[in-house]
Amino acid sequence: MKTLFVSYRVTDLDRSLPFYAALGYVELGRVEPGDGSRLVILSFPGEPAVSLELVHRPGSESVYVGTGFDHLAIQADTLADTLERLTDAGLEPGPVQYPGGPHGPKTSWLTDPDGYRIELVEWPPDRPDGITAADFS
Known part of the structure; x- marks a missing residue:
């Protein structure tokens, strides 16, 4: 699966x-x-x-079926370049955050026209594939 x-x-x-x-x-x-x-x-x-x-x-009632959805995560090769490109395109990404500390991933949040939240993530160079099972061992 x-x-x-x-x-x-x-x-x-x-x-x-x-x-x-x-x-x-x-x-x-x-x-x-x-x-x-x-x-x-x-x-x-x-x-x-x-x-x-x-x-x-x-004609369907609402786009929001259920209440459990939180966000979509998208990997960016270089977050700074991605945020600049999105801003130039008229989108409004949020500030850069460091949820895992200064050596962890960099993130920024964006909201689509229907209110869906999108997390943009740049992984540290030593972890290019993002979260894997090794992170939980």
């Missing part, structure tokens, strides 16, 4: 797509089931498979 992708329900696909494009996602394809719904399949360049799906269902 493995995780295939995360799927977000969005209220306005035409507003959400430019936001995720500014983050660096590219559209791989669309599915239109015929009931007015649209599913847009996204990934980052160089990713081997889909990583995010945006789902728009016009």
